[in-house]
Amino acid sequence: MAWATSNISAAMVSNFFAPAAALTYTGDTVNVALYNNSVTPNKNDTFANNAYAAGTWAGNEISQAGQWAAGGVALASKTNTFGSGTAQIGAANTASGNNATLTAVFGCLVYDNTLAAKNAFCWNYFGGSQSVTAGTFTVVWSGSGILQFTIT
Amino acid sequence: MIPLLRAQTRWECPNCPATHVTAGTGAQLPFHECPGLRGILAPYVEAGTRCKVEARDREDYAAGELGLRTDQDGRPVMSVVTTRDDGQDCAVFPAAASAQQEG
Numbered sequence: 001m002a003w004a005t006s007n008i009s010a011a012m013v014s015n016f017f018a019p020a021a022a023l024t025y026t027g028d029t030v031n032v033a034l035y036n037n038s039v040t041p042n043k044n045d046t047f048a049n050n051a052y053a054a055g056t057w058a059g060n061e062i063s064q065a066g067q068w069a070a071g072g073v074a075l076a077s078k079t080n081t082f083g084s085g086t087a088q089i090g091a092a093n094t095a096s097g098n099n100a101t102l103t104a105v106f107g108c109l110v111y112d113n114t115l116a117a118k119n120a121f122c123w124n125y126f127g128g129s130q131s132v133t134a135g136t137f138t139v140v141w142s143g144s145g146i147l148q149f150t151i152t
Numbered sequence: 153m154i155p156l157l158r159a160q161t162r163w164e165c166p167n168c169p170a171t172h173v174t175a176g177t178g179a180q181l182p183f184h185e186c187p188g189l190r191g192i193l194a195p196y197v198e199a200g201t202r203c204k205v206e207a208r209d210r211e212d213y214a215a216g217e218l219g220l221r222t223d224q225d226g227r228p229v230m231s232v233v234t235t236r237d238d239g240q241d242c243a244v245f246p247a248a249a250s251a252q253q254e255g
Binding site: 005006007008011088093095105108110121123124128131133134135136137138139140141142144145147148150152 | 244
């Protein structure tokens with residue numbers, strides 16, 4: 001299998017109602033780790049398996065020390081907003097160092113790096129294979145945020 | 153009194169006349185909606201850089217993804233690639249992960 005869409009896990013939503021871990025978006029360090037196309041993101045997998053270095057996210061990470069290091073780059077200027085039937089989290093664009101060489105990057109995992117279990121908030125698909133050579137890799141987050149809940 | 157000179161970084165776009173100035177060095181890469189690149193959000197490049205900046209259409213189905221960036225014709229764009237003499241930059245545009253509750 002491979003990447004097909006950006007998504008969250010149902011278990012992450014369930015965690016709101018019976019917290020097994022205190023996912024704290026604005027208070028904790030939240031990292032963005034990059035992956036190749038050999039992962040199989042699964043919205044029905046467990047909360048424990050949708051975490052950094054667990055489940056399908058164990059292995060297949062794309063990284064380069066000093067540029068986009070293993071474990072990912074921390075989000076900056078995080079926001080948590082709601083209104084007009086939506087709730088969303090966002091952040092400033094996330095960038096590597098300016099001498100990165102990263103090949104065949106297909107998507108990223110956004111996870112709570114403060115928690116020991118490193119549970120994920122969501123994963124975001126880049127729509128195809130992305131690469132940089134001796135340059136800067138920048139994730140420009142959507143105007144709809146990194147993750148959005150819509151109540152209609 | 154010694155005047156303090158504040159460094160500036162000057163930016164330009166190879167696809168349109170837009171320019172930009174940021175204070176200091178190492179500032180986060182600035183972007184603009186580029187009329188010369190199908191209206192897509194595109195990065196500036198440092199003034200004087202020999203390069204080309206190109207949009208890459210999404211290679212997979214949109215699949216109902218929320219918040220995809222599109223060009224002026226509504227085509228989903230997955231990234232903008234800047235190719236320099238000595239390397240290549242890439243800005244990617246992921247959708248938002250989303251969930252919907254219907255009342």
